[in-house]
Amino acid sequence: MKKLFKLPQFLRLTLAVLTALVFQNCAQENIKQTTDETLNMTDYIRANPDYSMFLEILNITKYASFMNTYGTYTMFLPTNEAVKQYLKDVGATSLSQVPLVDLQNIAKLHILDKKINTTDFTDGKIVTPSMQGQYLITGAANINGVTYNTINKSSSILASNVEVGNGIIHVIDKVLRVADKTLAQTIEADPNLSLFTEVMKATGWYEKLNQPITFDENNIGSYLTVLAQSNEVFAQAGFTTLDDLKAKYSLSGDPMEPTNGLNLFVQYHVLPNLNYLADLVTTPVFETQAPLEVISSKLIGQMIYLNRDVFAGVLEEGVSIVRDASDITCSNGVLHYVDGHFAIKKRVPLPVYWDLCNQPEFAANTSNYRKAGGVAFGYGAAGFSEITWTGNQTYNVSWQPQPLGWNGDQLSIFRLRPGSGGLQNVTFTTPVIIKGRYKIWVSYRTNGSASTQVKAFFNGVQLSRLINLREAANPISGTSYVPDRVLESQGYKRPMYPFASTAINSRLLGIVEVETTGRHKFTLHSDLDGGEAWFDIVEFRPVDMDQIWPKFKAGLAGAGGLVNREDAPKDN
Incomplete structure (x- = not known):
């Protein structure tokens, strides 16, 4: 130490400056290099007590950490009031009383593996399915003079396009529910479709539309689309009972047989795959379950028409989709309502x-x-x-x-x-x-x-x-x-x-x-x-x-x- 103090003054000053620089550099190593302080989804929810109950769902299902990782996600985030209403609807007083598998399905239904802004919404399905596998349906509703974007026809978006570090959040006022009823169960539950239900049962199609989803070797699901006719539509065409329909279409044989006319009538109302309104708008012709028979689709204004075609110079009006009632997601497909009676017709080639x-x-x-x-x-x-x-x-x-x-x-x-x-x-x-x-x-x-x-x-x-x-x-x-x-x-x-x-x-x-x-x-x-x-x-x-x-x-x-x-x- 004595030798140090005996150094010339300018050398002591140089040594002090160098020492200070060393300490400064060491301190800088601990400074955060990024200035981006944007919270990821889980941290954002954690910082907002209005969403604490959905955070609890994420914690119970172990998705909280996953939704805090890097990515480009979309989350439809229910408020606490929405989760409380959900608990009331299912007869539970706390989330701990809800089966884990139900909470897992709900969590996944509210998350998309892609960033979807409201400007990307159309009046129909969101192009990317939820992580649960089911598609979400967008629309619009006027409530007390205010127009809201809606999801699955039941939930309104209260706050939209909230940017977070790993995607975007839309706050909603109702918990989205997983579609757990099959097509057959959904149709049977609607009293306006009671005659259509009778026809399904008489032809064996109730059982076919009541099957769970299976996947082939290419991971393609066995989804179906049903174009249902209400009792009123049948009545307008002169059919009020199952016997009326049998007299028209089941002239011989067993309605359970695939070649029977009544069976073919139902087959013609069933399309392979998931076909939402957005798909009916963009695709001109669809296969049906009836062999070699198709249905044409055409958008005119805001109306979607089926089989509206000109044959031999004569316009066939076809029937239209009842848009407000349609796009009903089921566990094994999607249900639409039509406003008119239709059946198989001989078709000529179409461009x-x-x-x-x-x-x-x-x-x-x-x-x-x-x-x-x-x-x-x-x-x-x-x-x-x-x-x-x-x-x-x-x-x-x-x-x-x-x-x-x-x-x-x-x-x-x-x-x-x-x-x-x-x-x-x-x-x-x-x-x-x-x-x-x-x-x-x-x-x-x-x-x-x-x-x-x-x-x-x-x-x-x-x-x-x-x-x-x-x-x-x-x-x-x-x-x-x-x-x-x-x-x-x-x-x-x-x-x-x-x-x-x-x-x-x-x-x-x-x-x-x-x-x-x-x-x-x-x-x-x-x-x-x-x-x-x-x-x-x-x-x-x-x-x-x-x-x-x-x-x-x-x-x-x-x-x-x-x-x-x-x-x-x-x-x-």
């Missing part, structure tokens, strides 16, 4: 206008898919349920905004070519196509680096004509202009109206005989090297139908729109 961007995985990206300002995104082969290919499985098939395309978008295949450097044999699952004879057209956007020889296959059978993706559409003016009908005879057409660019072309691929009503396979294949390939619409037009009209409206503003010949001032 199918298939936008290739109508993929469920694309639609799930609600931030970009068909949104103004949406940016392109895509997935590898593992990301799709209805698209497969050979070649590089990590390369993307993408959704891209395209104002010149129908619905304002285009589907992009990255490098449609053979080998590991591209995608080949890109196979899509079509919408439902009614059996019959069709001409198949494909619309695409011209790309100067794409393949010049793309083959198309329907159910594995090659179609007669190739696609040159570098070939532009015929212009509407100038010396090279060809009239619509002449162009059609050459196997081409200008698909969009009005025609504003040569970027979108349409090529006739050939004629096919669709032997069974249902979904089929459509494949695009190239043996030549090529760059990015951009596709828009695949059309299945009955051979005896006009192949040019209607044409398609381009862009988001005309989403899903068609232009008929009588509405167009000129051919192009």
Whole structure:
């Protein structure tokens, strides 16, 4: 120590400064590096006593720590008053009296594994299911002059879009209840459906609609959708008893037999899979449980019509969905009500206008898919349920905004070519196509680096004509202009109206005989090297139908729109 004090003054000063810096650096090691103090979900709930009872549910079910981890979740958070009402409804005085499995199902029903803002709500199901597996239904209700967003038709959102560190919270005024009744039980519980219940029991369909969900090897559930007719609807059609219906449809044989007319009547009211109103709006044709029989669906204004079609120049009005009463989630499916009586009719082929961007995985990206300002995104082969290919499985098939395309978008295949450097044999699952004879057209956007020889296959059978993706559409003016009908005879057409660019072309691929009503396979294949390939619409037009009209409206503003010949001032 004596030696230290004998050092020159400037050296002692230098040593002091260095010592201070060392201590300062050590102290800085303990300072939190992030300035983000946003609470995650569990901590947010913990900090707000108004939600302490739902926090208790999370603690009992062991989900509290899980909901405090990193992620992008959505939680529908019930208030304490909502949880108290739930306890009263189930006859319990505390959460400890509620079976653990019930609390687990409730906790999972209130959580989605994706961030969903109220701006992503539509009047129907939320595209992402809850962690419990059931879908939540959004809507709107006017209460005392105030409009609230609603969930599952029973709960109102009191506070929305509360940002937390791992997602978003919507505060609700009622605990959401898991749908634990089957379709059969739900239908039987409604006295307005008593005759429909009798018909189900007489045909053996009550038992079929009372089965729990099973899953196949592809993890696809045995969900069903029922289109139910009320007693009033039956009465309007002249049926008040089961015997009335038997006299009309069960002319011979046992109603329990699948080929019996009354049994087929019920089969025609049952659709495979979960089909909420949102699905009925976007899909034009649905399979039914009746073999080779389908139901068409069409949105006109705010009404969803079933089997509203023109046959031989005559409009069949069809029946409409009773929207307010429909979208009833059951443990094994979804229930809808219709406002009219309907039964199987002989169907002729109907046109199918298939936008290739109508993929469920694309639609799930609600931030970009068909949104103004949406940016392109895509997935590898593992990301799709209805698209497969050979070649590089990590390369993307993408959704891209395209104002010149129908619905304002285009589907992009990255490098449609053979080998590991591209995608080949890109196979899509079509919408439902009614059996019959069709001409198949494909619309695409011209790309100067794409393949010049793309083959198309329907159910594995090659179609007669190739696609040159570098070939532009015929212009509407100038010396090279060809009239619509002449162009059609050459196997081409200008698909969009009005025609504003040569970027979108349409090529006739050939004629096919669709032997069974249902979904089929459509494949695009190239043996030549090529760059990015951009596709828009695949059309299945009955051979005896006009192949040019209607044409398609381009862009988001005309989403899903068609232009008929009588509405167009000129051919192009």
